[in-house]
Amino acid sequence: MLFRFGLKFALSNKDGQLVELSSLLGRYVVLYFYPKAGTPGCTQEALAFQKHLARLRELGAEVVGVSPDRPQTLQRFSAKHGLEFLLLSDADGVLAEAYGVRNGRRVERSTFLLDRAGIVRWAWRRVLVPGHVEEVLATVEALAQADREVNGLIQARRAKRALRPDPIAQEDIQRLIEAAHLAPSCFNNQPWRFVVVQGEKLEAVKRALPGGNYWALKSPAIVAVASHPDLDCRLSDNRDYFLFDCGMAVGFLMVQATQMGLVAHPIAGYDPIAVKEALGIPKDYVLITLVVLGWPGDPGELSDKHRELELGPRVRKPLSAVLGWNSLPKEGT
C-alpha cells in the first residue's frame, strides 16, 4: 500500500493541544492505531515502542500512537507508563477512517510507516502485539538504509530502444504529461508544450527520423516537446531557462514512465523542420526533443550496436569528472 498526504491531519495530544501531523514531515513516522489506552494489549504495545524509542529516533523516526481515547485518558496512560512519544486523541475516528482501520466504533490495531516525505511505505493490519515493535524497528532500519540509495526508478531508467508496438492507453500517456507538468520552473512559467503524436501524424513524424533511429518506428506514440525562449525567464549571462525547465519536465516524465513500466526515450535525431510542419508548431518555437514511448520489446530485433547498449551496463564518466567540491572539476580527468 502506498498513499500520499498521510500527514494531512491535526489531532489533540494528551494536553489537549492540536498537533498538525505535517509538522513531522522530514522524519519517518511510525503511526500506530490501538483500540483503548490502559488495556493489557495496548499497554504492552506502548511499552514496546517506548523500549525501542531511542533507536527509532536515532534512525530519524518518530512514534505516534493514535486511539479514540480522550486527552485526559492519554495523559494518565502516558504518565503511568512513562511514555515519551506522542499520543493523539482520535475521538471522532477521522484519522482511523482515513487510514481504513475503523471498524464500526472499534479501531483495528494497525501500524503504518510513513517515510520522510509523508508517504505510507509499509502497513501492518490486525497487529498481534508480541514481536510487532521489533518487526517495525527492523523495517525502519531497512527503509532508512534503502532511502539513502539513489532512487530506484532513477537507477532503473534507461534509454531503451527495443519497443513493443502495442498501444498505450490515452490515460497512461496523460499521466506521463501530468508528471512532467509537476516539474519546477523559473517563476513557475511552465514553458513546456507537449504534443502527443499518434495515428497519421505519427507516421509523418516517423518519416522525419534518420536511419539511425529506425528503432523508434515501432513506437505507438511520440511526445513532441516544444517551447519558446519568451515563455520562460530570460536573465543576463545568456540564462534562458526554457530549455532547462523543459529538460526537468522530461526528466519527471521519464521517471513516471519507468514506474509505469514504459520506455520513454528522448531523441534529438529528427528533421525539426519536417516535424514542426507536420504538427503545426510555429517556426520560432524550438522543438526540443521527441520522447519516443513504448512498452519494452525484444532486444533481438535491434542492431548489434544497440543490442549491446541495451543489455550492457550503464556508461557514465567517473563522478570526479562532473563533481567538484567548492570548485569546478578539472576537465579531462
Ligand SMILES: Cc1cc2nc3c(=O)[nH]c(=O)nc-3n(C[C@H](O)[C@H](O)[C@H](O)COP(=O)(O)O)c2cc1C
Ligand atoms: C537530448 C537527448 C537526445 C538523444 N538523442 C538520441 C537519438 O537521437 N537516438 C538515440 O538512439 N538515443 C538518443 N538519446 C539517448 C542517449 O544516447 C542515452 O540517454 C545515453 O546514451 C545514456 O544512456 P542511458 O539513458 O540508458 O543512461 C538521446 C538522449 C538525450 C537526453
